[in-house]
Amino acid sequence: MKKRPNIGSLQKLQEYEIFSGLSEDQIDQFCKVLKPIQFNKGDIILQEGEVGNSILLLLEGKVEITLALTLQTNRSQSDNREKSLIELSADNHPFFGEMSLFSDDDKRTATVKAVSICQIGRLDKRDFFKICNTHPEIGNRVMHNISRVLCKRLKQANNNVLKLTTAFSLIMES
DSSP states (O other): OOOOOOOOOHHHHTTSGGGTTOOHHHHHHHHTTOEEEEEOTTOEEEOTTSBOOEEEEEEESEEEEEEESSOOOSTTOOOOOEEEEEEEEGGGOOEEOTHHHHSSSOBOSSEEEESSOEEEEEEEHHHHHHHHHHOHHHHHHHHHHHHHHHHHHHHHHHHHHHHHHHHHHHHHHO
16 A cells, blocks of 8 residues: 545546446535545455455556455465456446445455556445435435445356356266
8 A cells, every 4th residue: 555646536436336326416425535545566455354344446557356266174274376256447437345334244255456556445334324324315326326236246146156067067977
């Protein structure tokens, strides 16, 4: 983590799916509390299994999202192998880290690594829910937007599991 870059304009933030359907004034509520952070190439932005308390917007750069390949069987063995799931670019206006806002244990479900110099806007859980609770119309719209994205991601994950189990079944039949 290095210096704090500029967040950018409200117009730029309007392009993020999380803010879809909100007015500039409504987006400005989030802009006021969005904390800019810059990461260098190779920096770990989020670590799978660590406690999280924020949602992140990729403002500039590219990141890679990975998951651990195996479950840890005991504390004396550690396995560092990971599977790259996807590479995200700021051009697509992605956000990530939202799972920790809604899960019971607040743990990060994946590792996110900077593939290039990245500018991130971090929205802390406390600020996020304060805005959503203080302004129910904003909260409703943002929750709807996040739910829609999570549904897309769940469908894709289910499709990937189906492909994997089908391939495994075909191998076992051979």
